[in-house]
Amino acid sequence: MSTTSAASSSSSSSAGDMIEAPSQVLNFEEIDYKEIEVEEVVGRGAFGVVCKAKWREKDVAIKQIESESERKAFIVELRQLSRVNHPNIVKLYGACLNPVCLVMEYAEGGSLYNVLHGAEPLPYYTAAHAMSWCLQCSQGVAYLHSMQPKALIHRDLKPPNLLLVAGGTVLKICDFGTACDIQTHMTNNKGSAAWMAPEVFEGSNYSEKCDVFSWGIILWEVITRRKPFDEIGGPAFRIMWAVHNGTRPPLIKNLPKPIESLMTRCWSKDPSQRPSMEEIVKIMTHLMRYFPGADEPLQYPCQYSDEGQSNSATSTGSFMDIASTNTSNKSDTNMEQVPSTNDTIKRLESKLLKNQAKQQSESGRLSLGASRGSSVESLPPTSEGKRMSADMSEIEARIAATTGKKEIKV
Incomplete structure (x- = not known):
């Protein structure tokens, strides 16, 4: 040819x-x-x-x-x-x-969106998978932003445009049909409203930082396994109006501060306050050291128990249910934390304490063990909805311990 x-x-x-x-x-x-x-x-x-x-x-x-x-x-x-x-x-x-x-x-794993929110049975995935997907997305976008003589902006980053291969462990960005259509296509792309930076739908001049905003929303989505702004409903302009007025997804309970800080910086109203994709790659690469197991293929459950919980012997992830009693978004000055299941936290704390004692005695420093036993069991979708959240409680303390009790600056 x-x-x-x-x-x-x-x-x-x-x-x-x-x-x-x-x-x-x-x-x-x-x-x-x-x-x-x-x-x-x-x-x-x-x-x-x-x-x-x-x-x-x-x-x-x-x-x-x-x-x-x-x-x-x-x-x-x-x-x-x-x-x-x-x-x-x-x-x-x-x-x-x-x-x-x-x-x-061809991406045999389909889109990330379908893995997160598709038809049952949904696969189990761990916090390591969630972090790895976001790292890989940032690496691909950073490459686009570094192109010469002018940065290439994707402008439509969202889980439907992120494909999975290699058993769900490798992420690939697709859909570049809107990459250069600045004014018309993007402002009318109703299916992208939940991930769209405010300066884009406001018709303002914008830069590659609009991709950073979208990435921050994706990070929240893969950690919580919830659709951003889903509770707003109705036409796309309702989401746009809410985002314009400062509404952001609710903060996640027990999310380590370095991850939370990075996420909220990404969805800042002021594009100049958002980190560059290059900075995001550096931070995420550092954080991935605390999330082993991202190279393990996703596993699909054969069946769900009556209680909607998996057996610990067959679990593969580190996720927990999110209480859905109050899911309304708050403005970024008064965000509501998404609550988590207490029993799950207790199980995680018990495992982390045992692992911490073992590692301290062996090497005098803390790190996430490579064994599955060091993570909390996965919880499959409940009958009330596919609401899961990566259980990351106590990880921040361990990050601080491994870095000489210094916070990671993000």
């Missing part, structure tokens, strides 16, 4: 005004559509329909446009994916020109 230069095509030139990067050829492999065997529709992206297919004896995802109005978004995504090469960004194999479609790597 040939490598195609598409800069001179009419569809490319029509999208030229909305491309932030300087004019450049689109270097991609032109794939003969006859080589592709479409198997099934698996979803939709920022534009078009996404299908699972076979190409050269391997699974691929193909994204096809359904109307002429989607052609601009197609050109944007083709241009951006042809520029990037990162382990946490979905790989572009090439494109077909007749019919028009992108051919990309």
Whole structure:
């Protein structure tokens, strides 16, 4: 197959005004559509329909446009994916020109959104998985923000656009169809309101810090396993209005202060007060030392008990139920902490104390053990809703102990 230069095509030139990067050829492999065997529709992206297919004896995802109005978004995504090469960004194999479609790597684990909130049975995942997903997301976005001569801003970071592979342990960013459409598509993207930075939907000038805001919301979401602003409901503008007025997700009980500080800095109203993605990567890389086990594949329960709790012998995570008696969001000046299950905290404390005593006697310093026995059991979704929260109580003290009783600055 040939490598195609598409800069001179009419569809490319029509999208030229909305491309932030300087004019450049689109270097991609032109794939003969006859080589592709479409198997099934698996979803939709920022534009078009996404299908699972076979190409050269391997699974691929193909994204096809359904109307002429989607052609601009197609050109944007083709241009951006042809520029990037990162382990946490979905790989572009090439494109077909007749019919028009992108051919990309297939993510067998589906989207992070479906892992968090999809149909039962939902998989167990640990605090280590949650932290690792967010670290990998930050690494991919930091790569985009470091691109020259101008940073590439994703603008639509959210769990539906984060794909999982390798048993749910590796995360890849997808959907670059909105990456350069600054004013029109993003302000009308109703499905993204919960993760969208206020300066974006307010129509203000914005920078790569809008991705940082979205990342902070995602961090809250994977730790709590709750949809951000879900209780507001109604049209997207209700969420936008609440965020504009300072409403943020409620703080998480027992969340270590370094993680809480990083999270709340990310969703600051003032973009200049948010950390850079490079800083986030450094902080998350440091914190991951206290969350072993992120490379263990996700496990799905065979069945749930009547009480909605898993047996400790088959549990794989460190999560607990969130009480759902009061889920209303508060402004960032008066946030309500999300309560947690007392029994779960007691079990965690008991395990941590035993592990702490053992490690102190062996090495004189504290760290999270690699054994599953050092973490609290997973709790599967209850009949009242899929409400889980990563149980991170006592971890902050252990972080301080391993760093010479100094707080991690975030």
